[in-house]
Amino acid sequence: MTITLAANYLCPLCQQALLLTGQSYCCANKHSFDRAKQGYVNLLPVQFKHSKAPGDNKSMVLARRAFLDKGFYQPLVDKMLALYQQYGQLDAPLLDAGCGEGFYSHQHKTSINQVYGVDIAKETIKIAAKRYQNCHFSVGTLSKLSFADNYFAWLTSVYAPILEDEFTRVLKQGGYLLTVTPAQQHLYELKQLIYRNANEHDISKAPIKALKLVAEEKLTYPMIFDNSDDVLNLLAMTPFAFKASTALIEQLKNTEQFSCQADFILRLYQKE
Ligand SMILES: C[S@@+](CC[C@H](N)C(=O)[O-])C[C@H]1O[C@@H](n2cnc3c(N)ncnc32)[C@H](O)[C@@H]1O
Ligand SMILES: [Zn+2]
Numbered sequence: 001m002t003i004t005l006a007a008n009y010l011c012p013l014c015q016q017a018l019l020l021t022g023q024s025y026c027c028a029n030k031h032s033f034d035r036a037k038q039g040y041v042n043l044l045p046v047q048f049k050h051s052k053a054p055g056d057n058k059s060m061v062l063a064r065r066a067f068l069d070k071g072f073y074q075p076l077v078d079k080m081l082a083l084y085q086q087y088g089q090l091d092a093p094l095l096d097a098g099c100g101e102g103f104y105s106h107q108h109k110t111s112i113n114q115v116y117g118v119d120i121a122k123e124t125i126k127i128a129a130k131r132y133q134n135c136h137f138s139v140g141t142l143s144k145l146s147f148a149d150n151y152f153a154w155l156t157s158v159y160a161p162i163l164e165d166e167f168t169r170v171l172k173q174g175g176y177l178l179t180v181t182p183a184q185q186h187l188y189e190l191k192q193l194i195y196r197n198a199n200e201h202d203i204s205k206a207p208i209k210a211l212k213l214v215a216e217e218k219l220t221y222p223m224i225f226d227n228s229d230d231v232l233n234l235l236a237m238t239p240f241a242f243k244a245s246t247a248l249i250e251q252l253k254n255t256e257q258f259s260c261q262a263d264f265i266l267r268l269y270q271k272e
Helices: 058-069 074-087 103-107 122-131 164-170 188-194 228-237 246-253
Strands: 019-021 024-026 032-034 094-097 115-119 136-139 152-158 171-182 212-225 258-270
Touching: 058 103, 058 122, 058 228, 074 103, 074 152, 074 171, 074 212, 074 258, 103 115, 103 122, 103 152, 115 122, 122 136, 152 164, 164 171, 188 228, 188 246, 188 258, 212 228, 228 246, 228 258
Parallel strands: 094 115, 094 152, 115 136, 152 171
Antiparallel strands: 019 024, 024 032, 171 258, 212 258
């Protein structure tokens, strides 16, 4: 039986514990945050927002979900789960920081852990919460997480901003942060269609200093697409999508087969 306990959030305004009362999370200072019908809670007060709709927009999220649903990044999930099983404390809370539509978050859910996903984009959290009801999703900013110090034993960050101080604060001693970032050849063939001199990704510097790097692994494999929708969805997920010309999009629509490298770097850090 899968157990989904009440979520343990802190009030983003006064850092007191939030208790779920009816359909609202309330703190002792009477700040209140409604639980949406999809089950998520918006813990991003307007004063924390730097734009009206921060984060990825709905069309990017839907393109990512369609692409991920086809399993092209499943080898990455398998590698992440293998590290989690090897190093993780499997009954302790886990946070997917910048979780997007929850693809990686939900695959970490077991019958004995609590999985949280936080993202600043409300549209993506809505979609995540609707599909993956056994995880706790919230709208929030990674620069001010609504969780107690030392709360998580495992944090994942897949292609999302890495906030060293906040991640270190919410991680308990002995806990781990797993980051996934692009390695040199990631989507190189797709980039070459856009930039005349496509650069390789720079992987030289590991961004975290407060935590100890305990493992670093590369994962490289070819992806072969024989459906142009898959390539267009992949393009829409990337930061270089807005550089693609209409002519290139037309060309991709008419391409029968396209292949391109997935090249990831996984880094596992521990809080000593
Ligand atoms: C490239 S997407 C990756 C999403 C997901 N991890 C995946 O790989 O499918 C980056 C995500 O980080 C979120 N994000 C960006 N800045 C953020 C911030 N300051 N706080 C929370 N989420 C943020 C975006 O909204 C977006 O969903
Ligand atoms: Zn409060």
